[in-house]
Each structure stands twice: as C-alpha cells, then as structure tokens.
Amino acid sequence: MAQTLADKIWTAHAVAELDGGATLLYIDRIFLHERTGSIALKGLEAAGRAVREPGLVFCTMDHIVDTFPGRGDDTRMPGGRAFITTTREAARAAGIHLFDIGDPDQGIVHVVSPEQGIALPGTTLVCPDSHTGTVGALGALAWGIGSTEAEHAMATRTLAVTRPKQMRVSFEGQLAFGVTAKDMILALIGAHSAAGGVGYVVEFAGAAVRALEMEARFTLCNMAVEFGAFSGLIAPDEKTFAYLEGRPFAPQGALWAQARAHWQTLHSDDDARFDREIRIDASSIAPQVTWGTSPQHEIPIDGEVPDPAAETDVNRRKAMERALEYMGLSPGRPLAGTPIDAAFIGSCTNSRLSDLRAAAAVLRGRRIAEGVRAICVPGSSRVKAAAEAEGLDRVFTEAGFEWRESGCSMCFFAGGESFGRGERVITSTNRNFENRQGPGTRSHLASPTTVAASALAGRIADVREFAGEDT
C-alpha cells in the first residue's frame, strides 16, 4: 500500500500496538536542555530509574545561559545558576552527552542537533521543547514533549503516541526576490490560523521547498508548531545528504553508505494519501511581518493592519482587539513605516550561518538608525565561529549591532534581560506572544533580512528596498 514519509518512519518504529489505539514508538534520539531537561533528569533520579542507552541522549545549555562575551555559569535570570549547575551534575551522573558552556559545539538545541549530525533522516527524535520539529527538515519524525514524557522516553526508549493525521502543504512555483522560508511559514499560518495544523503531522513539499537550502528548510519546519502541528517534515534529498556527510555524530564509512541507501527510500509514495492537502503559490508570497500577538496575526509587509470590525467570528475579533491594544496599533494603517526601538536576529528559527550571511548582506557598509538597539545572537558556537571566520561579526558590529555568544537569549524573557515595556522589536524569532520577549514588549516577527532592513531604517521596512548587491 502506498505510504507517506511519516507512515514509513512510524511503521519502522512501532514496538507494540497498545490497547485503545496508541502505538508504542521507539525513540532513536533524546535531546534535553537546562530549562526543562534538568527537571526530567531530576525526576528520573528521584524515582530511582536509570537512563537506558545514555549514549543516545544529549543535552545542551542554551535557554537561560548568558549570551554576553566572557560568560560563565552566572546568568541574569534570577535562580538561573541552579538550572545550569543542576543540569550539569545530573547530565554527568546519567552519562549523557552534554554540550556545556564553553564547549565549541554548544548552542541552541535545534541548531546543534542537525549541526552535529545527531538528528538523521528516518529517525525519531524528541525533546522537552516545542520547536523540536525543526529537525523534521532532515526527514526525521521529531516532536516536542513535556518533561514527564522525557522521563518516560529516557527510562524506556519509547513513547506511547496516538498516530496524528497527515497533511501535505505544497509550495508550488518559485519564491520572489527578498522572500524567505520564514515568509513562507508565516504566510501559511496567516492563511490557515495558528490552530490550522492541530492534530496533524505536516509534510512540506513542492518545487519551492525542494529549492530551499537545508538551513532554510529548518526555518520552515521550526514554525510548524506555530501552525499547531504535531510536527513538520520534509523528504530527504541530495541536499540533505550533502549537509550531513562528515558531521561528528553522522554515520561514517560503510555505515554512511548503508544509511544513505536507506534514506533514499524515505519519501511519500506517488499515490500516498493525506487527510488534508494545502497548495500555495510560492510566487505570490511577499515578505511577511506580524502585527499582533499570535503568529496568525500577520500581513505582507506592504499590507495594512486589519480591522477587527471586519471579523465575523466573535472570539477572533476579541483576540484582534486585545492584540491591537497590546501592540499599540490602529487598524487600517500600513505597518511598514512604524518606528521600532529594537531589532533582534537569533533563535532556533533564524540564527544559522545562511541567516547571518543574508542579514549581513543587507547591513554591509551601512549603519542602523539612531536610537535603535540591535542584537545578533548566533544559534550555536560553531555558527558564531564560522561567521567570525568570514568577517560577518564585523559587518554586524560596524553596522551598530551587538554580537553575542550563542543561546536562546532574548527570544524569550526568562526574568533577566529584556527589551522593556512598550518597546517595539522587530525579531527573527518565532513567537510574538504577549510578554514573550519581556513584560509589555511588542514583538513583530519577520525574516532576518527584514529585521536587518528595519534596523537600518529605524522603522518596519520592506527589505526589497534595501537589498545589497549580493543578496
């Protein structure tokens, strides 16, 4: 029978069918971070249970570590040090791989796991973090879980999962100039809502997805959870294999050849059936930016802030009114041109080398606007080193950006550093929720190039008017 990509991975990992319809799925890789993984490790310890196959469990320090140069275990988050030291002790006691502060391979979990070749096509990978689906871009079935489920996965190497429904989102045609994977996913969420993918695993397909480089594919899958999806995934291809070859934890030699032969079978069969199909003309997508407090509150950069009065659904209308009030915006006005206080480039969505290169191409030889605070936080220490090797750090700092150590940083407010109440931030992150980047902070999600262009302009700007020669 014809199978989808998700079917193939699911079947290959089914250990047992449980009474009542769930499947006990084998889990190939478990990743933790100091924010939620610490609790899972402590929980197991308290229950007197061991981690089964600790060599297949990984942990990084990313969420609350400082991103200032010369950092140590101290962090601006109150009580943060305890998360870091507890995680380190628990990780060592359990014998799992730890990418600690100061390790050249440290970074944001969803950047590190593909960069190290830990996430691989056809694997199942879980992490107590909602953006775990990022690595679905490699053709892995990867999803976010809670801390209690993480304990379960570590103790048993399995999870009981009810099979999600399946959706295919096909982006046909070609992206226009200045439009990125970030704009694709925002456009999808805008058109089909932040709950549009609830209950589904979403396969991204179509010519415009095939055309994306590997790093851009991570951006696309990263925000599948913002669409409400269980996870996102993309069939592996030559770009995937080229990306993985030679990475520290990727198979080597004869095993590489064997793995690769298997990976080549990982695609949805021609006549595979999906529960739902969405087709989007990629060429019709403009650079996107959010105006409200849900990723579904988004418009093309040259659009107008919508009027709640035109919304017939009462709950949606109320949410829009709340969002406009929180964001300090009025309906019916263009968003482009709105003055900003800050610009942020970073997060598991958009902090890889290609993101930094694209932003740097906009910034090169220019200065950000007076009064704007701009920050760039590479997604991993490896990304940072690679960027510095090609001089991108100087492009950022000469333009007026802060250049930081890698971590989640101001993607979310943990109680330490923030942008400030009422401050308007254009940000390459994935969540524009109320207070996400600080109490009262107003976040506008956009691509790294839109963030760079806006930082230069001091207002929300259309990157197509700013593109450097080499963008």
Add this chain to the structure above:
Amino acid sequence: MSMQPFRRHRGIAAPLVRINIDTDAIIPSREMKRVSKEGLGEGLFANWRYSDVATREENPDFVLNQAGFREASILLGGVNFGCGSSREHAVWALADFGIRAVVAPSFGSIFYGNCVRNGILPVRLEEAVIAGLAEHLEAAPGSELTIDLPEQVLLTDDGSRYGFEIDPPDKEMLLEGLDQIAMTLRHDEAIRGFMARDREARPWIYAIPAPRASGA
C-alpha cells in the same frame, strides 16, 4: 511522579474564553524559578492576574480574581488552549492552583499530553457549547459544573449534558492515576526485542562517539 486520578469532579467553573492562550501566558517563564514542579500556582497567569507582578497586586478585571471564581477548579478556554512552549510548568501551575479540568474547543498537543500525565482532564467541546456555558457562568458566578470521566459527559445543574471524546489510553491514565513508565515496562520484552533487531537493521543509529564530559 504519582498523580491524582480523575473520575468524577464537581466544582466551580471560570470562563477564560480567549483563543490561542499560550503556555507563556499560563505560566510566564520568569515564574519558573526553581528546578522543581512544586509551588507554581502563584505564578499562574501572572501577567494577567496581577496588575503589578512584582508586588502581586491583583488585577480586579481578571476572572480568577473575581468573587465567585477565585475557587474555580474548572477552566473554560478558547480554541488552541495551551499552544506554544512545551513547558509542563503550565500544567503544574494549573494543578497547584487547584484546576482539575480545562474545557476548550481544541488544545495545543503537547499541553494536552501534559494534562493527561498530571491528572488534569482536558475536555474538548464545541465552541458554541462553550460560549453558552461561559455566558451562563458570567451571569451566575460561582456556578458549578460536573464532569464524569467514565461516562465522558459534562453536566450542568440545569440538566444539560454534553458528551465529549477522549482517547482510551488517555482516559485510562487519568482514571487510574497510573505511572506511565510502569505501564510501558509491561512491554519491556517487546522493547528489548525491537532494539536487538534494530541494531542489526540500522547499525548507524547506534554507532556514535562515546559521551564526553565537555566544557567547564
């Protein structure tokens, strides 16, 4: 962790019918102060519940601060309740506050699983039904609802009955308050058998460098 089983619960219900209530709103990150599951109830909805988060000055407009709703143990929410961050702290905070059930048209999937694993019953009902219930609760603060899990039904005092769906494994876990690890280890032989076969079939999954103690 052992959890409180859920069979039948009667309690005050509070309407908080906003769409896309995310887990950052349920428990702001800065309220997750310790490496612990305990004591998170105070931080529940902190940004909405307090007009000054630092001094804990209450916001009188927020439903859980209003007479009749302070002792709520059932929460009515909007579409996509608990979306966003995977933080299980959102559920621990609800439980610590005393919430036993959340009723919404749809849930964020990680949040839904976290509820089930912590003895909170997530009830899916149609948006229109919830709107009707919310209207009734607003008119009569302090009204109670009854939720019967074995029967899969939500009951109002005026005799309305609303059936709801729940997957059998989730239902069993809630009814029994089971430790899921122990449940799964009943299949340990199957797991070990799978792993032995898998090592043959996909050796590259297991051939990775040994753990190292990195960094500091």
